[in-house]
């Protein structure tokens with residue numbers, strides 16, 4: 465990740481702008497004054513730069529919770545900040561060259577909020593979960609130009625690599641999303657998807673709750689798939705195959721197909737490796753036969769002005785509030801140089817919490833974006849409001 469190793473830190477008078485980047489304010493960790501956040505924005509992208517004083521060096525880098533998926537934003541903000549205040553840079557891994565031209569156009573990279581605002585419903589969609597190197601996704605998109613493909617990944621370098629290929633190959637029927645696919649499904653309108661591909665998911669043998677396939681994922685898939693649509697699991701893991709088979713078979717009514725060592729038109733990087741090792745590859749195809757009811761709407765997460773007393777905030781710092789399916793954890797408390805308080809939070813379902821900031825004051829808001837409007841996040845948001853009001 466891009467970072468600058470600097471001789472000493474300097475701050476401008478906020479707000480300040482340079483090279484298309486605006487720096488709004490600075491926030492200091494109330495328990496560790498060696499950690500500060502600088503709020504930056506480029507167009508609609510808002511994120512923090514993190515200043516960290518370690519025993520042997522001072523680093524300026526992207527804050528990992530709020531950093532945008534495309535690293536060129538972070539590089540630009542680091543360079544702009546260094547130029548603005550005249551930082552003495554001792555070492556840097558930020559190349560001074562132009563942002564990668566292929567990443568310049570990242571219109572295929574959607575945020576979860578783009579989908580929340582305006583989910584594309586004008587044509588059939590197919591969803592690929594964990595597309596990795598993207599071979600299967602790119603191949604399918606080229607072969608089916610009338611279908612919109614939504615590729616979901618949590619590994620940023622894979623997203624950048626596939627984004628680059630989308631631009632090089634000028635494909636206009638792929639959208640990429642940097643998000644947990646299990647949460648994403650909760651937002652997809654019902655009866656829309658022709659296929660959901662889950663190819664070579666991480667087996668998580670020691671932490672099965674982290675697996676993509678599970679009861680909730682299957683239930684959401686059935687809702688999201690149109691009648692005749694299919695969920696396609698492909699795996700080299702005997703364990704994952706056995707576990708998924710059992711989970712699918714536990715459903716009340718179901719139609720599944722199973723294949724062993726079925727050849728597809730395109731083989732992924734993982735698949736090539738397993739084939740060289742002569743491992744078996746299993747496919748489980750679940751056919752959907754149901755027409756589902758509409759997706760339940762959840763209101764946007766709003767706040768009234770919150771001016772809690774400083775003692776309450778300090779008491780909340782480090783604490784965790786729990787409910788049946790999820791929690792709110794107040795990880796760190798910050799004070800901004802314009803007099804506001806700010807929390808770093810993790811909240812939502814235990815298996816897939818959101819990590820984000822809450823800036824308090826007259827118009828409290830989450831940063832970089834509010835939590836996704838899922839049922840468990842709605843409960844966590846409510847609990848958070850109650851805790852802040854006391």
Ligand SMILES: C[S@@+](CC[C@H](N)C(=O)[O-])C[C@H]1O[C@@H](n2cnc3c(N)ncnc32)[C@H](O)[C@@H]1O
Pocket residue numbers: 593594595596597598616617618619622643644645646663664665666676732733734735
């Ligand atoms: C073993 S790789 C397989 C990649 C690709 N499908 C292939 O066949 O080469 C699994 C991928 O799933 C991604 N992944 C794991 N959990 C995920 C989740 N909950 N949502 C989206 N992607 C996920 C990982 O980042 C990883 O790239």
